[in-house]
Amino acid sequence: MNKKKLMILAIILGSLLLLCGLVLVLKKDIKLELNGKANISINVNDKYKDEKVSACYGNMFKCKKISYTTFGNVDTTKIGTYKIRYRATYNKKSKSVTRTVKVVDKNKPKLTINTKEFSICPNGKLKNYDYKAEDNLDGEITDKVNVKVEYDKIVFTIQDKAKNLTKKTFDYKKEDSEAPKITLNGKDNIYLLVGDAYNEEGVTVTDDCDDLADKVKTTGTVDTSKPGTYTITYEVSDEAGNNAKVTRTVTVYNKNVDVTPSEKTIYLTFDDGPGPYTARLLDILKKYNVKATFFVTNQYPAYESMITREAQEGHSVAIHTYTHNYSYVYSSVENYFADLNNMQEKIKRLTGKETRLVRFPGGSSNTISRKYSSGIMSTLANELEARGYKYFDWNVVSGDAGDTTSTSQIIANVTSNLRSSYTNVLQHDVKGYSVDAVEAIIQYGLTHGYHFAPLDVTSPGAHQRINN
Ligand SMILES: [Zn+2]
CATH class of the missing domain: 3.20.20.370 (Glycoside hydrolase/deacetylase)
Structure with a gap:
């Protein structure tokens, strides 16, 4: 008897399950599925094409296409995370799905190096190299370029805000063949009346390797009590022995004297x-x-x-x-x-x-x-x-x-x-x-x-x- 009762219970339970399954299979509902991926990542300024969704109302045997509404959009010119939501409403029922679109910067900055041959100073100081860095989003970022020496290479790196990295390396020589640049402060020709004060304005010195501000040798003097032409010479050498020189002429003269006009x-x-x-x-x-x-x-x-x-x-x-x-x-x-x-x-x-x-x-x-x-x-x-x-x-x-x-x-x-x-x-x-x-x-x-x-x-x- 127990066996019989169990069988009946099993039949009842089986029938209930079958009925439930049948109800589920035949029950009508909104079906809303994304076409394509739910998470998308695209490069900035690339085209974004929305793959949309499939929406229908019905059961597994028959499903009728229904319309849906799309919310949100993607600005491909701006980095960011965008959500697109699709909602279908039918027969007082409603369903929605969401797609996430990330606009990211995958473009490396462009690094242009115009210097042809690289050298660094004997003391290890870098020189002025000619280069330019531009990025699709950050614009000109030449000032963000990092230049350093790694072992036997000189290395230029530039990273944009999105961390895209461009790197270029070059061989270099260690030498200083360029002479310092020396320029006069003030005029190269100075005229002074006898008795006027001579004010020494000095020179400005620049060098690609060394700091030579205190290394200038000045020779020559001006005697402002005696008419005449005086020459002041300014000379400087860098550590490698490159030389530069500049001179200034100071003319000391008397005031106009009243003489009987004749010659000159x-x-x-x-x-x-x-x-x-x-x-x-x-x-x-x-x-x-x-x-x-x-x-x-x-x-x-x-x-x-x-x-x-x-x-x-x-x-x-x-x-x-x-x-x-x-x-x-x-x-x-x-x-x-x-x-x-x-x-x-x-x-x-x-x-x-x-x-x-x-x-x-x-x-x-x-x-x-x-x-x-x-x-x-x-x-x-x-x-x-x-x-x-x-x-x-x-x-x-x-x-x-x-x-x-x-x-x-x-x-x-x-x-x-x-x-x-x-x-x-x-x-x-x-x-x-x-x-x-x-x-x-x-x-x-x-x-x-x-x-x-x-x-x-x-x-x-x-x-x-x-x-x-
Ligand atoms: Zn006139």
Whole structure:
């Protein structure tokens, strides 16, 4: 009986299991499965193609395709972990699955080495090598390159933020064949008036292997109490015996001395002022005891007190015109002299005396005046002489009247054209860049045997040919 009961129980249990299985197999539900892998890793900037999911509703015998919704997206330009979730809803049931996509940087940095032959200093110091490192994400990272010597190789390594590593190794020699670089601090040519202090500015030394800042040998001295040309030599050698040298010239000279103009006389003349730069110019002239000539106008009356100063400091004050207006002064002899008299009165008021010295706007050879009155320059030249005036042109142009605005060019134009007899230089003290050239012109003149003088009625006229 026991055996029979057991069999019945087994049959009942077996039937229940079968029934349950049948229910399970036939029961309808949402089936949602990822196509492709659940975890994906892609390189930054690579294309990401979503493989989607398979979604259906039914049982193992029959399953009907249903729609689903996708949430989230992948930015392949940015490193990070992205989740894509898919959800299917059907018959009040809902199911979702998730895929993880990692965007990672697998690109190694690019390391470009331009140096062809490698050497290190005898003392083990590395030299300056020419290389560049760039990374797809970090940009230029040349400053992150690590250079070191490992046994018989020189090793360059660069790692980007994602730890991708690029490494290059090279053979090297141990040598120092490059000379130190030595450069002067301050000017290579210094001009000093007798009695001025000489300030030693030294040199700057660089070397690819050694620190030579304290190894410079300086020879030569400057005696600022004696006119002359002094040379200071700076010399340095590195540990390997490579040598470098540089020199500085210091010229000590006397102030301009007042002598009777004869040979090698420079007449500095300044037209169109006074103006905003005249005071600065007068300071420079005073420093070197150089007297000049100012052909003045009334164009900038705010600076008229400079005319007084010019006269007080021993310069020649001369007439250029009152208005500097070509169409007015060159339209008739009457206009010219009316204008001239205005300037003469002003000069007399400011300096206490009249002047006999004149310069025409544009010079006596100007052709612009033809536009206003034919033959007027010849008439004016004669008439000035008849009235006791002396007119001046020039024989060296500084170039400041329009063709150059460069101070160094003005200095070159003047110093390279000085005459052995006399030089009448045309400049304009209403131009700052021209005033800036005066000190160097004076220094050049004084150290090359010239002297400077103001114009007076006995000075040469430097006349050009009258063309109208
Ligand atoms: Zn002028």
